[in-house]
Amino acid sequence: MKYTPRIYAKALTESLASVSEGKETDIIKRFLASVHKRGDTRSLPDIIDAVSEIERRRVGGRLVEVAFARRHKKSVLDVFRALFTKHDEVVFRTEPELVAGVRITIDGEREFDQTASRRIKKLFR
Amino acid sequence: MQYDLVEKLKKEIAGFRDEPGLESVGTVVEAGDGITKISGLSKAQAQELLVIETPDGDVFAVAFNLEEHFIGAVLLGEATAVRVGARVRGTGAVLSIPVGKEMIGRAVSPLGVAVDGKGSLFKDIDDAETVPLERKAPSVVARESVNVPLHTGIKAIDAMIPIGRGQRELIIGDRQTGKTAIALDAILNQKNELNRPVCIYVAIGQKSAKIARIIRVLEEADALKYTIVVSAPASAPAALQYLAPFAGCAIGEYFMDQGKDVLVVYDDLSKHADSYRELSLLLRRPPGREAYPGDIFFLHSRLLERAARLSREFGGGSLTALPIIETKLGDISAYVPTNVISITDGQIYLESDLFTKGLRPAVNVGLSVSRVGSAAQTKAIKKVAGRLRLELAQFRELEAFVQFASDLDDATKAKIHRGQILTEVLKQSDLQPLAFEREAVILFAALGGYIDEIPRPRIKEFEAGLFGYIESMHGDVFTKIASSRMIDDATEAELIGAIKSFIEIFAQ
Ligand SMILES: Nc1ncnc2c1ncn2[C@@H]1O[C@H](COP(=O)(O)OP(=O)(O)OP(=O)(O)O)[C@@H](O)[C@H]1O
Ligand SMILES: [Mg+2]
Numbered sequence: 001m002k003y004t005p006r007i008y009a010k011a012l013t014e015s016l017a018s019v020s021e022g023k024e025t026d027i028i029k030r031f032l033a034s035v036h037k038r039g040d041t042r043s044l045p046d047i048i049d050a051v052s053e054i055e056r057r058r059v060g061g062r063l064v065e066v067a068f069a070r071r072h073k074k075s076v077l078d079v080f081r082a083l084f085t086k087h088d089e090v091v092f093r094t095e096p097e098l099v100a101g102v103r104i105t106i107d108g109e110r111e112f113d114q115t116a117s118r119r120i121k122k123l124f125r
Numbered sequence: 126m127q128y129d130l131v132e133k134l135k136k137e138i139a140g141f142r143d144e145p146g147l148e149s150v151g152t153v154v155e156a157g158d159g160i161t162k163i164s165g166l167s168k169a170q171a172q173e174l175l176v177i178e179t180p181d182g183d184v185f186a187v188a189f190n191l192e193e194h195f196i197g198a199v200l201l202g203e204a205t206a207v208r209v210g211a212r213v214r215g216t217g218a219v220l221s222i223p224v225g226k227e228m229i230g231r232a233v234s235p236l237g238v239a240v241d242g243k244g245s246l247f248k249d250i251d252d253a254e255t256v257p258l259e260r261k262a263p264s265v266v267a268r269e270s271v272n273v274p275l276h277t278g279i280k281a282i283d284a285m286i287p288i289g290r291g292q293r294e295l296i297i298g299d300r301q302t303g304k305t306a307i308a309l310d311a312i313l314n315q316k317n318e319l320n321r322p323v324c325i326y327v328a329i330g331q332k333s334a335k336i337a338r339i340i341r342v343l344e345e346a347d348a349l350k351y352t353i354v355v356s357a358p359a360s361a362p363a364a365l366q367y368l369a370p371f372a373g374c375a376i377g378e379y380f381m382d383q384g385k386d387v388l389v390v391y392d393d394l395s396k397h398a399d400s401y402r403e404l405s406l407l408l409r410r411p412p413g414r415e416a417y418p419g420d421i422f423f424l425h426s427r428l429l430e431r432a433a434r435l436s437r438e439f440g441g442g443s444l445t446a447l448p449i450i451e452t453k454l455g456d457i458s459a460y461v462p463t464n465v466i467s468i469t470d471g472q473i474y475l476e477s478d479l480f481t482k483g484l485r486p487a488v489n490v491g492l493s494v495s496r497v498g499s500a501a502q503t504k505a506i507k508k509v510a511g512r513l514r515l516e517l518a519q520f521r522e523l524e525a526f527v528q529f530a531s532d533l534d535d536a537t538k539a540k541i542h543r544g545q546i547l548t549e550v551l552k553q554s555d556l557q558p559l560a561f562e563r564e565a566v567i568l569f570a571a572l573g574g575y576i577d578e579i580p581r582p583r584i585k586e587f588e589a590g591l592f593g594y595i596e597s598m599h600g601d602v603f604t605k606i607a608s609s610r611m612i613d614d615a616t617e618a619e620l621i622g623a624i625k626s627f628i629e630i631f632a633q
Binding site: 006097105106107108109110111112113114123 | 137138145146147148149150151152164165166167180194
């Protein structure tokens with residue numbers, strides 16, 4: 001049975017939680033060796049994503065994706081960042097096909113869509 | 126024209142409300158082979174219709190596997206347009222199709238879209254009723270026992286394996302043994318019926334050319350005007366082939382609920398099982414026997430359970446199902462054939478041996494049964510054909526025995542001769558179904574021994590001649606049998622007279 005990134009991530013976070021202070025580096029080293037041994041090195045980015053998701057969930061944070069049609073100044077982005085708590089992970093994207101406006105997606109599950117592309121689509125449905 | 130469009134659009138814009146709010150979404154994380162894995166949408170229901178947004182427009186999918194972190198969904202449209210990262214929205218509705226009487230005479234896809242190039246089905250799609258593809262079968266309380274015959278117009282079947290309205294009768298046999306021909310004849314024959322059922326032919330995984338041929342046959346025989354073809358050809362995604370019988374059944378139920386009789390042909394459930402196996406393997410469901418998923422039995426039983434004869438309080442409609450199964454080298458003990466045999470109320474077993482010998486329809490009478498239909502058999506046919514099965518069985522036995530015996534007594538010779546005549550009478554080409562009163566007349570003549578002297582090669586010619594003679598000289602014989610559904614003593618006397626005088630004419 002192949003290990004999924006989620007299983008790796010769960011194993012790693014649970015090992016780290018149970019280990020005594022200062023030994024974390026050893027754990028991570030052994031973890032990486034075991035991933036390598038199974039030939040899953042390519043899944044490392046997914047594993048890291050899964051680890052941060054588990055960590056985020058633990059502290060009650062959410063993954064927030066904010067998508068604009070064009071690039072914005074940092075001050076604009078800061079306004080959006082300020083809407084969420086420090087546990088939330090806020091990522092910004094630029095997607096020209098949105099035409100104008102903003103779309104916010106929380107945990108890949110719930111979405112607040114105020115883009116022109118969505119309005120146009122709705123109008124012509 | 127252009128002015129109209131502009132005005133319409135302006136009205137739409139004026140009335141357009143876009144309430145801001147949170148919506149559920151998901152994201153495609155894997156796509157390929159007609160299936161996709163979706164993250165998010167954790168509240169989706171099984172069989173929910175999903176919409177995937179792609180640059181080329183929306184593609185529909187059905188939620189199939191609900192797992193802890195992902196949904197396995199099968200695509201119903203253009204699979205190549207769906208890319209990883211695409212947005213997915215739930216519709217909150219399980220898969221359903223628009224239905225209506227406008228569908229009669231048309232060919233439609235399993236999603237209820239016209240595929241015959243004759244324009245859209247409904248003038249206004251909002252006027253059409255929509256029904257879910259999957260629905261619970263009628264309960265025991267709503268049902269009544271089968272009591273009205275469904276005449277197939279095929280002598281051997283109507284006489285020995287009678288089918289009743291609301292029954293599930295399996296047509297099973299190897300490839301090219303005339304399975305489709307029997308189902309098609311049953312549809313064509315409904316033209317001869319007073320209370321004519323709506324017919325639905327569901328084509329699953331067949332070549333498009335074959336489906337086109339069937340539609341042409343229906344059209345030429347003037348049978349398309351009461352028939353709906355649900356088409357999921359071999360070139361269609363496996364998901365559509367999987368949905369096709371459920372769509373056919375849902376359309377049938379719409380008419381049954383209005384108190385009408387419906388005949389649904391599933392051609393064939395072997396290919397249906399294959400498409401379900403394909404989807405299940407792609408979705409990594411654990412394979413079972415012959416690599417079919419464990420719930421393949423449930424798949425076909427929940428489909429065929431929806432065939433029913435409703436009691437009068439529930440409108441009195443009926444849905445008769447004729448599923449077709451293709452066997453390999455006559456093996457009816459393979460997984461899917463045994464399943465479907467055990468679900469249905471009987472089977473018509475076709476044999477390639479008989480077919481190649483020219484005994485067509487190639488029904489193996491010994492292995493074919495109809496477990497509920499005899500209660501519904503028309504009296505006229507029951508009266509004349511009661512002995513048919515027995516006489517044929519005796520004939521088969523003797524026929525085998527004669528190969529070793531040198532001299533036979535006259536009684537045995539007569540039995541064999543009668544058997545040969547009956548075998549000849551039961552031969553029937555495809556696309557030539559007979560109204561039941563005609564079946565009754567020719568079987569009456571054969572079993573009564575009136576045509577024992579007719580040379581065997583001329584039996585078909587005699588049959589056609591007799592029908593023509595009775596029609597022109599004793600027309601009321603047919604109409605009387607057709608309306609009373611039996612042969613009373615007066616009609617019988619007239620019939621015997623007619624047969625005898627035609628034999629004299631024929632001999633000249
Ligand atoms: N009773 C019959 N008399 C003469 N020819 C027949 C008869 N029944 C079927 N045929 C012919 O035999 C051929 C095969 O029939 P049909 O397509 O019905 O078989 P099938 O079992 O459905 O085949 P497939 O496995 O390809 O679906 C057709 O050309 C058909 O016209
Ligand atoms: Mg066929």
